[in-house]
Amino acid sequence: MAALEPVIDFIFPPRCPCCGAAVGRHGGLCTECWGGLAIPAEPWCALCQRPFGDSGPGEGAVCAPCLAHPPRHDGIFAATLYTEVSRKLVLAFKHGRRVALAPMLARLIAARLGAPEPERVIVPVPLHRWRLWARGYNQAALLGRELERLGHGRLVVDGLVRRRRTPSLGGLGRAERRRTLSGAVAVDPRRLADVQGKDILLVDDVVTSGATTDACVSVLRKSGARCVRVACFARVLDEALDAASSPKSETPGTMTAPGAT
Numbered sequence: 001m002a003a004l005e006p007v008i009d010f011i012f013p014p015r016c017p018c019c020g021a022a023v024g025r026h027g028g029l030c031t032e033c034w035g036g037l038a039i040p041a042e043p044w045c046a047l048c049q050r051p052f053g054d055s056g057p058g059e060g061a062v063c064a065p066c067l068a069h070p071p072r073h074d075g076i077f078a079a080t081l082y083t084e085v086s087r088k089l090v091l092a093f094k095h096g097r098r099v100a101l102a103p104m105l106a107r108l109i110a111a112r113l114g115a116p117e118p119e120r121v122i123v124p125v126p127l128h129r130w131r132l133w134a135r136g137y138n139q140a141a142l143l144g145r146e147l148e149r150l151g152h153g154r155l156v157v158d159g160l161v162r163r164r165r166t167p168s169l170g171g172l173g174r175a176e177r178r179r180t181l182s183g184a185v186a187v188d189p190r191r192l193a194d195v196q197g198k199d200i201l202l203v204d205d206v207v208t209s210g211a212t213t214d215a216c217v218s219v220l221r222k223s224g225a226r227c228v229r230v231a232c233f234a235r236v237l238d239e240a241l242d243a244a245s246s247p248k249s250e251t252p253g254t255m256t257a258p259g260a261t
């Protein structure tokens with residue numbers, strides 16, 4: 001790959017994928033955009049790693065949302081919190097066909113995961129086939145493939161399937177989201193052996209309300225997964241959601257047709 005760089009540089013001078021500023025080499029952000037990424041830091045919730053901020057409670061504390069509704073997953077690893085910079089990156093990656101961003105986004109996720117665990121099974125959050133057909137790729141699967149390359153598990157790209165399309169979850173309450181997603185995701189019966197008794201890493205680009213990941217975690221558990229952890233590039237927290245102007249979909253800040261995620 002390195003041998004190709006001078007040629008690529010000649011054709012496309014390296015640019016920051018977020019703001020377009022010239023950068024030293026391909027695959028990196030400019031200094032300013034790096035600075036705009038919000039990396040979750042301790043102290044955080046013992047169950048979901050929601051950062052408490054500097055004045056937060058001590059080790060082992062659990063956040064209010066987790067107290068009210070204990071999460072179904074066994075932990076969530078978010079490379080970043082959803083800010084302007086991560087939003088732009090996700091939009092470019094997901095809707096702007098910038099699939100070349102996958103290695104960089106996955107490296108940031110991998111930085112949260114700790115030591116490689118090749119025994120783990122990586123399962124992407126599935127897209128409905130119509131959406132897959134329209135977009136041409138499942139962004140979660142691209143991240144999963146990169147995480148596999150980095151040694152964080154074995155990718156089972158079709159471990160989960162979407163059985164039907166679901167409308168946008170934006171604006172729906174907790175119960176409505178669950179109802180909307182009920183039965184929409186399933187473990188592919190042909191992949192049961194890849195799930196039973198396994199440690200699963202469920203991968204998505206953005207985790208918003210958690211309703212979609214909860215639905216995925218539930219069916220993975222019902223199929224016998226030993227443990228399900230969630231890995232994502234950007235995590236939208238309720239407090240950030242409240243501050244944002246009008247997040248209407250699983251990719252807040254985008255104006256997408258109903259049903260688009």
Ligand SMILES: [Zn+2]
Pocket residue numbers: 016017018019020021029030031032033034
């Ligand atoms: Zn930049």
Ligand SMILES: [Zn+2]
Pocket residue numbers: 045046047048049050062063064065066
């Ligand atoms: Zn929590």
